[in-house]
Amino acid sequence: MASGRDVRDMLGLPMGVDAQKSAVQKRAKAAAPVRRIQGVAREVAALYGERPPPVAVYEEKKAYRAKRQNQGPAKKWVQQPFVNQARVDGLILKHWRRKPTIAPPVQDGEDAPMEEGDNVEPYIENSGDFLKYSIQVDLPTFTDEEYDAYLRSDDWSREETDYLFEVVKDYSYRWAVIWDRYDYQPANKSHLTQETVNGDASQALATLPFAPPKQRTVEDLKARFYHISAKLMKLRIPEMQMDAEQYTLYETLSKFNPELEGNRKLLAAALMNRSMDEVKEEEFLLAELQRINMAANRLDAEREELRARLEHPSANQQVSAGLASFTSSQALQALFSQLFAQDRSKKRASGGATGPSRISLNTNDLIQTPSSANAQLSAAARRQSMATNQSAQTPVRTLSPQQEYRYNVSTHDRLTSGVTFGSDKLLKMRQAKSNVQTQKIAAALAELGVSEVISLPTIKVAEVFEQLIGKVGKLLDVRKVREKEEGESRVLEQMKQRRSSEVQNGDASMSNGTSVEPQAKHEVPDSQEQTPGLDGEGEADDDDNDNDGDGDAHGDGDGEVDADAEGEEDDEDAEGEEDSRVPSETLSRAASTAHKRSASVLSQGSIQSSKRARK
Amino acid sequence: MPAPAANKRVKNKRVSRNIIIGSEAWALPPVGHPDRPKGVPDDHTKRWTVYVRQPDGDPSLTTWLNKVQFKIFNTYENPLRTCDNPPFQVTETGWGGFTIDIRLHFQPISGEKAQYRQHFLQLEKYGDEKLQAEQEKTGCVRSEFLEVVQFNEPTEALYEALTADDQWSYLALGAKGGKKTSSMSTGPNGRPKRGFPNGERSAQLPEKGGDDIPFSQEQEAELINQLKAKMAEVDKALAGENKKREETEAKLKSLREELGHEAAQQAAQQASGDRSRRR
Numbered sequence: 001m002a003s004g005r006d007v008r009d010m011l012g013l014p015m016g017v018d019a020q021k022s023a024v025q026k027r028a029k030a031a032a033p034v035r036r037i038q039g040v041a042r043e044v045a046a047l048y049g050e051r052p053p054p055v056a057v058y059e060e061k062k063a064y065r066a067k068r069q070n071q072g073p074a075k076k077w078v079q080q081p082f083v084n085q086a087r088v089d090g091l092i093l094k095h096w097r098r099k100p101t102i103a104p105p106v107q108d109g110e111d112a113p114m115e116e117g118d119n120v121e122p123y124i125e126n127s128g129d130f131l132k133y134s135i136q137v138d139l140p141t142f143t144d145e146e147y148d149a150y151l152r153s154d155d156w157s158r159e160e161t162d163y164l165f166e167v168v169k170d171y172s173y174r175w176a177v178i179w180d181r182y183d184y185q186p187a188n189k190s191h192l193t194q195e196t197v198n199g200d201a202s203q204a205l206a207t208l209p210f211a212p213p214k215q216r217t218v219e220d221l222k223a224r225f226y227h228i229s230a231k232l233m234k235l236r237i238p239e240m241q242m243d244a245e246q247y248t249l250y251e252t253l254s255k256f257n258p259e260l261e262g263n264r265k266l267l268a269a270a271l272m273n274r275s276m277d278e279v280k281e282e283e284f285l286l287a288e289l290q291r292i293n294m295a296a297n298r299l300d301a302e303r304e305e306l307r308a309r310l311e312h313p314s315a316n317q318q319v320s321a322g323l324a325s326f327t328s329s330q331a332l333q334a335l336f337s338q339l340f341a342q343d344r345s346k347k348r349a350s351g352g353a354t355g356p357s358r359i360s361l362n363t364n365d366l367i368q369t370p371s372s373a374n375a376q377l378s379a380a381a382r383r384q385s386m387a388t389n390q391s392a393q394t395p396v397r398t399l400s401p402q403q404e405y406r407y408n409v410s411t412h413d414r415l416t417s418g419v420t421f422g423s424d425k426l427l428k429m430r431q432a433k434s435n436v437q438t439q440k441i442a443a444a445l446a447e448l449g450v451s452e453v454i455s456l457p458t459i460k461v462a463e464v465f466e467q468l469i470g471k472v473g474k475l476l477d478v479r480k481v482r483e484k485e486e487g488e489s490r491v492l493e494q495m496k497q498r499r500s501s502e503v504q505n506g507d508a509s510m511s512n513g514t515s516v517e518p519q520a521k522h523e524v525p526d527s528q529e530q531t532p533g534l535d536g537e538g539e540a541d542d543d544d545n546d547n548d549g550d551g552d553a554h555g556d557g558d559g560e561v562d563a564d565a566e567g568e569e570d571d572e573d574a575e576g577e578e579d580s581r582v583p584s585e586t587l588s589r590a591a592s593t594a595h596k597r598s599a600s601v602l603s604q605g606s607i608q609s610s611k612r613a614r615k
Numbered sequence: 616m617p618a619p620a621a622n623k624r625v626k627n628k629r630v631s632r633n634i635i636i637g638s639e640a641w642a643l644p645p646v647g648h649p650d651r652p653k654g655v656p657d658d659h660t661k662r663w664t665v666y667v668r669q670p671d672g673d674p675s676l677t678t679w680l681n682k683v684q685f686k687i688f689n690t691y692e693n694p695l696r697t698c699d700n701p702p703f704q705v706t707e708t709g710w711g712g713f714t715i716d717i718r719l720h721f722q723p724i725s726g727e728k729a730q731y732r733q734h735f736l737q738l739e740k741y742g743d744e745k746l747q748a749e750q751e752k753t754g755c756v757r758s759e760f761l762e763v764v765q766f767n768e769p770t771e772a773l774y775e776a777l778t779a780d781d782q783w784s785y786l787a788l789g790a791k792g793g794k795k796t797s798s799m800s801t802g803p804n805g806r807p808k809r810g811f812p813n814g815e816r817s818a819q820l821p822e823k824g825g826d827d828i829p830f831s832q833e834q835e836a837e838l839i840n841q842l843k844a845k846m847a848e849v850d851k852a853l854a855g856e857n858k859k860r861e862e863t864e865a866k867l868k869s870l871r872e873e874l875g876h877e878a879a880q881q882a883a884q885q886a887s888g889d890r891s892r893r894r
Contacts, residue, residue: 408632
C-alpha cells in the first residue's frame, strides 16, 4: 500500500514537517475569513454553524460604549428658579440647570467659596425659551355694536358668548377639552338657584335668566362659535371678494349643522358599540342582500333574453334603425354612396386625422356581402353616435357664483357671439333713431354736464347710463309736446284777441266816437308787437309783422294827431284792421306778404274789410 | 375628457376683461440741451408712448390677446407697428397729436376677428385745472381710458382659459429673483398686492383706488352716483316740464272750447305747419 508519503513523493510535493505546517496554515487561513460575531456568547455563536444569520444581534451596551469624558470634576447642578416669559402671572418655578461658572472675585480668593455657600443669591432666570411654545390662537373679535347688530341669539347671553370665546382661546380650539372644561356660571344667579329648585314652577322658571345653566353639547358650542365666526368673516370681507381659500373656510363655517353632526356622532358611537352578534348578523344580511340582487339581475337578464326572442322582428327594427329598408341591393348602394360622401366631407373637415380606428369606407366595402356591410354600418353608426354624445357632454367648466364674479363671467339671455366693447355700448345709447333727436340728446347731456366719454364703461355704469338716457328722452318728448301745445295755444290766443279787438273795432266804428277810436287802435298794434316775440314764427313772418307794427304805430300817431276822420286816416285804420286779420285768415292760406301789402294799399280792399267787420 | 373645442361656444355666457388703452407724453429737452437724445428731429418736442395693458394685478392680457398693431401717423417710418408680446406699446417722438388706430388681434383659440379701437394721442395738457396742474408738476401728460372687452359666448377653449387660475402666474414669473419677490408681492401696507398669491385675485376692477390705480370700483361707484344725481336733475326738470305742459294743456283746452272746433283745428294746422316750415 502506498502511504501518504509515497503519494506525496509521486506528486513531487514537499514532505514531512513542512507538509504538516502547511496544513496548519491552511486551516488558519480558512478560519480567518469567518467573521467573529461580536457580542454573542461563543456557545451561541457556535450554534449558528457555517453561515451566520443575515441580521446579527449585537448587544448595544457592549458594542458602542461612549468613552467616558473625564474632564475635570463633576459639574454642579442647581435648582434654578425662573420666570417663564410666556406666563403673565410671573409665577416662579424651578428647574435644574448647570450651575453657572461664576468667576471668583480676584482679591479675596479664600472668602469666595464661603460666600458662595451662604449667600444663595436669589438669581431668577428670565427664560424666554418657553415663549415659542406659547401659541396664541387667532380668534375673531367683535365689538359691542357688532354683537348687538348681528350676533344676538335667544339661546346665548352676551356673557356666555364671551365665556365661550375665552374657553376656546384657552384651549386653542380643542373642542373635546373645551367641552370638558366648559362650565358657565352666570354671575348674578347663584343665590337664586337654590330657591328655584325647591319651587314647583321650575318649568316656567327655566326660561328666566336665573335658570340653572344649560347643558351644552360640543355641537352647541361649535354651532355658536362657527356661527359668530362666519358672520364676522362676512362682515369683514364681503362674500364676493373672498379668495378661494377664504370662501371654502366661510362655507364650512356657515354650513355647520349641529343636529347633523350630533347624529353623525351618535351613529358612529352606535357602530362602535355593536356586539359581535350584531356585527355577524349585519354581515350575513349584507351577503344575503348581495345574493338577492345578483339573482334578481340574472332573472332580469333571462327574462329580457326571452322577451327578445319572442319579439324578435320588431326589436331588431328598433335596434338597427330600419335596416329592413336596406335589404335590396339598390337601396344599399344608395346608402353606401351617401355614407361615402359623408365620410369624405368629414375627412376634409378634420384634416384627415381620424386616428387609427377605421371609420372610413372605401370602394372595397361595396363588394362585401350585405350582412357584413350592415354590421360595419351599424358599428360605424354606433361609434358616431358615441362620438357625438361625447362632444355633447363636453363639460363646460362650471363655476360657483363667487368664481364667476372673480373671473368676470356673466350670464345673459340673448347674446350674439363675438367681441364687443363697453364703450361702444355707451356710445350706441346716445344715438337715437333720428339725427335730430341724437343731437338733442347730446345737447341735453352737455347741458347736464355729462362728459362725452365715460371713463369707466363697465356694465354697471352702462345700466345707470341707460336709465339716464331714457329719462332724458322722456324729458325731450314732454318738452316737444309742450312746445307744440304752447304754439297752438298762442295761435288760439291771438285769434281770440283779434276777435275781441275786431268786436271792439266794430263797436268803435259803429259809434263813431272819437275818444274810443285811438284806444282801440292802440290795442291792435300792441297785440301785433307781441306776436313776433311770443310765437317766433318764420323769419319772413317776423319781418312782416315788424313792418306792420311800425306802420301801425305811424298810423296810430296820425290818428292821434288828426282827431278828425279823413280819407287817408281811414286808410291807415283799414290797414291796421286788415293786418290784424291777416294772420288769422290769410296766413293759413299761405298768402304772400306782397299780396297783403297790395291789399292794404288798395282802399277798395280796406273798404271791403271794414264792411265785413261791420257785419 | 376631450380637449375644449375651439369652434364650440359656451352659450349665454359673457366674459369681460378690463384693459387700459392710453398714452403718456413727456416734453423733450429743447434743441441744444445736452440731455436731448440724439437722432431726434429738431422739430420734435415730445416723447410719447401709446400702450395697451391690463390694470395692475388683473389676469394676464395674453390669455386672450395675441398681438396688438398700432397704426400711427403715416409720416412715421413703418407706421404700422406690431407688438407680438407684452408690453404692447410703442414709443416715439413727435410734435403733434393724432388718432391712433389700435388693432387687437385675439388668440386663435378665441376664433374672433381682430377689432379696432381708437385712441387720440394727447400731447398737450388737458382737462380741468387740477388735472392740468398735476400734469404741469409731473411733466407727463397721461390720457387713459378703461375699455371693457366682452367675449360674448366665448369658445370653450377660450372660456376655459379665461376662467383658469394660472392667469395670474405671469406676475410670479415676472417677480423672480429672490428677495425682490417679497417686496414686489406686498404693497406699501404690507398686504399682498392685488394679483399675487393671497392677494385680491379678480378680473373685476380693483376695490380701492389709489395714486397708481387709475380705475377702481370706488370710482365706478362715484361715477354711478354722479349719473344718478344727473338723473335726479332730469327727473326734476321732467316734473317741471310736465307741470308746465299740463298748464298749457289746460289753457289750450279752455281756448279751444272758447273759440270752437274749427279755430282749434286751424290753429293745430298752423302750429304744425310752422314746425314743418322751420325744419
